[in-house]
Amino acid sequence: MAKQMLFVYNPRAGKAQIRSNLLDIIDTFVKAGYEVTAYPTQAAGDAVKAVRERRDGYEIVVCSGGDGTLDEVVSGMMKSKERLPVGYVPAGSTNDFANSLGIPKNMLQAADVVVNGRTFACDVGRFNHNTFIYVAAFGIFTDVSYGTPQDTKNVLGHAAYLIEGVKRLPSVRSCPLKITCKESVIEGEFLYGMITNSHSVGGFRGITGQNVALDDGLFEVTLIRKPSNPLEINNIIRALVDKRVKSEHIYTFTTEKLKVESEEPVAWTLDGEFGGEHLTVEIESWHQALEIRVPKEAEG
Ligand SMILES: [Mg+2]
Secondary structure (H helix, E strand, O other), rough: OOEEEEEOOOOHHHHHHHHOOOOHHHOOOOOOOEEEEOOOOOOOHHHHHHHOOOOOOOOOEEEEEHHHHHHHHHHHHOOOOOOOOOEEEEOOOOOHHHHOOOOOHHHHHHHHHHHOOOOEEEEEEOOEEEOOOEEEEHHHHHHHHHHOOHHHHHHHHHHHHHHHHOOOOHHHOOOEEEEEEEOOOEEEEEEEEEEEEOOOEEEEEEOOOOOOOOOOOOOOEEEEHHHHHHHHHHHHHHHHHHHHHHOEEEEEEEEEEEEEEEEEEEEEEEEOOOEEEEEEEEEEEEEEEEEEEOOOOOOO
């Protein structure tokens, strides 16, 4: 009997990129011995449901779309009673997580990785009762990151992107936060925070930290305090652009678990999608909780 595959795809992701590739992708899966059930998502939240409520008998769930679709499929899988391996054929404009895993941008090559690659046990982030696969963030740079077209980012580079964020400083509302982890307690007003398990965020490789591993049970945390004058703004920009420059406004550390508390609700993004407003957020790494298909040669 053929192996069963559930293939969940977002037909609109990345300028409907899948339209011209769908037949060849499914053909790749069938040639590798799978019987494929294809499910085009109809609305936000659909992929979570499709994965969570799938019938028994599947051996693998493959998804195609942007990081948001992957986030939904991983969320659905984490809520399932049986966790299956996940394959990913990226189709969005910014695919931070696919980059981190070494999954090819080319959709047919990525489909080949699903059937001929190896399985990698990846950490998953728990965010209260929700899930994220590579980034939970709040504050000023989140909307810049997702609102800036990839082409513009490539042309202007990282510095311009940060400056774009800092330009918005006068209109930024920040509120007092308390961040607690095993290693320390940090209090103050913050412009931005990101908790990541990824080599790149918002299309920028290397901004999350050094020695990043996706299966070490640790997040990289970056927090930026609110500056109070133009000199401090300059200092933050210099420290972001040139990592050798130290700034007392920027905290970077690794941890397996942390809690963020505030007096007013803070809006978060999870894997680039709106993650709700929260007064208290508890974030924890589920160590190697998800099996994902990666290229044979990828370090992971
Ligand atoms: Mg890690």
